[in-house]
Amino acid sequence: MAKKPGVLTPQADDFPRWYQDVLNKAELADNGPVRGTMVIRPYGYALWERIQSGVDERIKSAGAVNAYFPMFIPLSFLEKEAEHVEGFSPELAVVTHGGGKELEEPVVVRPTSETIINHYFAKWIQSYRDLPLLVNQWANVVRWELRPRMFLRTTEFLWQEGHTAHATQGDATAYARQILHDVYEDFMVNVMAVPVVAGRKPPSERFPGAINSLTCEGMMGDGKALQMGTSHELGQNFARMFGIVFTDEHGAQQHAWQTSWGVSTRLVGGLIMAHGDDRGLRIPPALAPVQAVVVLVRDEGGAAGEAARLADALRDTGIRAEVDARVDQSFGWRSTDWELKGVPVRVEVGPRDLAEGTVTIVRRDDGSKDAAPLADATARVGDALAAIQSALLDESRARLRARTADVATVADAAEAAQSGFARLPWALLTEVDGDGQSGEQRLAQDSVSVRCLLRPDGSVAETDDPAVDADVMAIVARAY
Amino acid sequence: MAKKPGVLTPQADDFPRWYQDVLNKAELADNGPVRGTMVIRPYGYALWERIQSGVDERIKSAGAVNAYFPMFIPLSFLEKEAEHVEGFSPELAVVTHGGGKELEEPVVVRPTSETIINHYFAKWIQSYRDLPLLVNQWANVVRWELRPRMFLRTTEFLWQEGHTAHATQGDATAYARQILHDVYEDFMVNVMAVPVVAGRKPPSERFPGAINSLTCEGMMGDGKALQMGTSHELGQNFARMFGIVFTDEHGAQQHAWQTSWGVSTRLVGGLIMAHGDDRGLRIPPALAPVQAVVVLVRDEGGAAGEAARLADALRDTGIRAEVDARVDQSFGWRSTDWELKGVPVRVEVGPRDLAEGTVTIVRRDDGSKDAAPLADATARVGDALAAIQSALLDESRARLRARTADVATVADAAEAAQSGFARLPWALLTEVDGDGQSGEQRLAQDSVSVRCLLRPDGSVAETDDPAVDADVMAIVARAY
Structure with a gap:
């Protein structure tokens, strides 16, 4: 608790090092004991939980339902689709022993689940009435990483992967687009405040086994691109390999047309790099686990009671608010810590301001301070949150345009x-x-x-x- | 879609076979391709999502925060606690190859995460101010199963595992009890409507490495017990092995006192076996993904419009409602299917009843039917849901007492x-x-x-x- 947040490497000096500093000092993640793996610490995980809930809501609005498929896949499943196995085999983790003895057939830990899911789609789909079949899962996947970077490329990561089957190519094409725009782009722009470029991948960057890959690309603070989510048209490739055949309205047998699509914990990395500054994270209010922290400056003059009442009032209006009453720690240290964690609004409640009937509202995005009458504080915090959400998006848009x-x-x-x-x-x-x-x-x-x-x-x-x-x-x- | 729900093996004839029939016909789960693994189909997963959200809410109310730790654990971590490795080694899945080559040290897929989590607790805990540290994760774990049974014992399963560290034994004891009663027992009784017996495990049934294991045991429809959740006191065993040491208020170095606790997808099996009958599932309303289904009998006399309006009115009062307008399927087939899926209330909307100004409300728990004036339908469905929740709990309590x-x-x-x-x-x-x-x-x-x-x-x-x-x-x- 008493560790000094300390100073971050300035972005302009060394952006990757700044990123690593933020991960450590904001307590977002730690390296795992096995190469390339990562511990997602509670604050980092809280960001992921908010991402999950926003993406999950949009996936359900797009008509897909969640399910769960085993993470152990027989190697033979992957080998059915030539391009697919070629794309993934260098990255596979292989289980050779289970239950105290060597397995007859080694199994791989899923690098993605097209093969195992389509094995079941072939059982579940018989008629055009069974289509479209729209399934999603939230899961961990493993792709052995030689050059890991936390949240961006890790051997194990968390993601959602959607898998769908449709009666016609047109339906599959339209659904891949719907996911790209209505789920991914909408979430990234309107919640994460990252103005992505949504487009088509060139053949060289296509998902192994796909006939078309769509992507959302965000620009990070250093001008580099981050692939933030992809939506693939698989054509009939997997349907042919796994025998996903349905009887159409005219009684003819046809192979289904498919899509798959995903976003991962990489989005946490994108959030950090898109909005962070030399003081730490800047979390857009729509995503922030804590939107406003009420910081008790000193416990004098009834300030503790006012701080608690204000936090309650904020929560009553639907704002995710917390009180910081750790007055045994210095006020300066605590302010720096909340800045590091990127909480959008800080409300400082101290005896001196209270004597004047005011509190101080500090915006994380631009550091501006505003003395607000106590009676107006809740409304002013709400206004500040809305302003910050727009300001971060405007700022990212301006950067994307300028660069x-x-x-x-x-x-x-x-x-x-x-x-x-x-x-x-x-x-x-x-x-x-x-x-x-x-x-x-x-x-x-x-x-x-x-x-x-x-x-x-x-x-x-x-x-x-x-x-x-x-x-x-x-x-x-x-x-x- | 047109598959006949068919008839289940009666419980009295063969309970395990009845269970298997329900899993198949209500489309809850399928066997995975690797021995002992399981596909959780969308309806089964919807039950799990509801369990997750109710348990997660209670865990957060108990002060714990979510995080995520890698699933790959160096074997040496497990070997640090003698009883622990002895308890788990016959069940381990071992990864020997990654990234296209043999690993220098094989890694195991987590059977539980005490070892890896406590490795990090040792880094994060320095002072009594860092305590209590209350962490939970939602994750998949693997324990190789020789006699798998879907949801009850599977090689891979989904669960939450809580891990905590406290300054005193008293604090750890109290927290293990709090989780047992306020999180697990409360959820099982008040949401799942399963009246569990909460008690202490005898030494022979303790978790490997624990000094005390607490459990919630439910009685299933065949009179057998299901261990539905456990909460363990680990004493200082793991703290000693992993060096979790803190400086207390007096400047002395002490080992932390710990707990761990979990519930898993096994709860879906418990839900099925505690309430199911010869017609299928019976889901308690508080848990049901769909609480009321409005079944359009025939699309005549404006019935379709009334059905849609009624479902909207139900949703407006906070009831999870759906319309079944699949009039190209027989009404009898659809009724049987909704019974099989255990949806608590069915509202039948047909032209004949509508001509009389009524709809028919059917309770899944006891099959009772009630002709309700259309204007009262929403309130009557709400009443029925409350009555079913109590009735299922009363019925399970009566069974527990009688048997x-x-x-x-x-x-x-x-x-x-x-x-x-x-x-x-x-x-x-x-x-x-x-x-x-x-x-x-x-x-x-x-x-x-x-x-x-x-x-x-x-x-x-x-x-x-x-x-x-x-x-x-x-x-x-x-x-x-």
């Missing part, structure tokens, strides 16, 4: 992408030069990748074939 | 426990006969075990030593 450069050559794109996003015609990146190297490969030399493909109006590209649509634009960036 | 026999000899206990619980002095079971066999061992020959120890007034026994308290009573039964 996205329109460029006309691959070389300019590689340079611009060192400090933000670059936008250029996708056709330039598919062209092959005299050395047989495509523009996409050229970017890779500078650690730049194509994040997604858009139409000129910013909507999701319908194709990645420049021969079909020469106007498709690419967003390129360095990425986490 | 608990007071007996005076071990032989009588063994016999009575074939069809229910038996209660007898604990001292009789600790006595050793001429063959060197204790009463407890004698019971084991008839597959009967000591479920828990109580004081004569029914409260939790303070000791399992008859020399300290000769009045302690034992509840014995066959158990799942």
Whole structure:
């Protein structure tokens, strides 16, 4: 409790180190004992719980229901889809012993659940009446990580994975889009206050086994991209491998069309990197586990009673409020700690202000202070929370705009992408030069990748074939 | 959709088979592809989500916060506590390969998380100010099962596990009791409508590494016991092994006192077996994902509109209501299906009743039907739900009373426990006969075990030593 929050490495000096400092000092996560694993500490987990509840609500509104499938998958299941096993086999964790002896067939810990879920879909789906089948699960998955980074890439992570089956390709395409926009983009923009670019992945970045991958890409504080959520059209690939066949209205047998989609604990990392500053986290009010902390400055002049009453009044209006009455710790230390944790509003209640009939409302986003009459404090905190939610979104939008450069050559794109996003015609990146190297490969030399493909109006590209649509634009960036 | 719900094996003929029939026909679960694993289907998972939310709310009210620890544990962690590793090693799943190569040290998939969590508690706890530390996690765990039974014993299962550290033994004892009564017993009795016996485990049934295990035991429909939740006092065993040391108020170094406690997806099995009847599930309204289904009998005479309006009116009063407008399926089939799924109230809306200005309210618990004026329907459904919640609890209480026999000899206990619980002095079971066999061992020959120890007034026994308290009573039964 008495550990000094201390000073963070400034973002401008070393962004990755700033990120690590925040994780440690705000007590969000610790390294696990097995390489690449992570302990999510209570405050970090509280952020994840709020993410879960907002995403889960939207998934249910999109008509999907939750279920749970085993995490142990026979290796043979993965091997059914060639691209899929090729994509995942270097990352698998394999269980060879169980119940005190060697297993007859080793099993893998799920890296994702397309194979096991589709094995059951094949049993559950018989008729067009069984479609669409819209299932989601919240689960842990394992992908062995050689270069782990907490929340962003860990060997074990938590996520939701949706898996659906539809009667027609059109239905599957529409549902993958619905999840991308109505679940993921809506949550990221309106709750996390992160203005994502929603687009289509180029073939090189597609999910193994998918015919089309859609993505939401956010810009972090250092200008790099974070892939925050993906929604895939699987075509009939898994349906063919697992025999998901239904009888249509005319009595004919058809393979189902499928989607899969997910967001993970990586979103906690995105939240930190999108809004954090040199004082620590800045949590958007819509997401914050604690929206307002009422800080008792000193326990004199009835201040403790007023602080408790104010917190009750805030809670009565639906604000997630807490009292900090730890007056045995210095006020300065506590203020720094709440700033570090990114609580959107701090209300300082002290005997001196109270004597004037006021309390001080401090906004975490811009540090502004406002002396509010005690009688107005609840309303003023509510106003401040709404203002902070907009301000954080505006700020992120302004950054995305300012740091996205329109460029006309691959070389300019590689340079611009060192400090933000670059936008250029996708056709330039598919062209092959005299050395047989495509523009996409050229970017890779500078650690730049194509994040997604858009139409000129910013909507999701319908194709990645420049021969079909020469106007498709690419967003390129360095990425986490 | 058109599969016939069909007829269940009567409970009286074969209870285990009835249980299996319900799992299949109510679409609660399927066997997983790896031995002992289970797919929790959407309706089964909806029950688990409701259990999770009720238990989680009570855990938070008891002051604990959620976190997440890695599922991969170095084997060496388990080996630190001798009894603990001895208890769990036959059940471990071992990962030997990760990231495409053999691991230097194999890791186990957590069978429970005392070891890994206490490794971190040792880092986080320094001073008495850091105590109590009250942490919970919702997670999957693996214990290799040779005789799996869905929801009751599966190789992988879902649970919550709480882990706490306290400054004194008294604090730890009190907290283990608080979880037993205020979290587990309260949820089981008031939400699940299962009147559990809360008591102390005999030494033979203690958690490996604990100094005292407390339990909630429910009586199932066949008179057998189900251990529904446990709360353990760990003493200082894990604190010593992992070095959880704090500086007390006087500057002295002390080992922390600890507890751990959990409930799992087994509760779904308990719910099925405690209330189910020959027509299927009967879900207590407080737990039911769907409390009332408005069944459109035929789409004539404006019935569809009335059904939709009624469901909206029910939802407006906070009732979880759904409309069944699948009029292309027979009404009889649909009624049977809703009975199978145990939805507490069915409201039948048909043109004939509507012409009279009424709808029919059917209670799942006793099958009673009530013609209610349309204007009163919402209130009458609310009344029915309250009545069903009480009726199911009363019925389970009556069964527990009727099928608990007071007996005076071990032989009588063994016999009575074939069809229910038996209660007898604990001292009789600790006595050793001429063959060197204790009463407890004698019971084991008839597959009967000591479920828990109580004081004569029914409260939790303070000791399992008859020399300290000769009045302690034992509840014995066959158990799942």
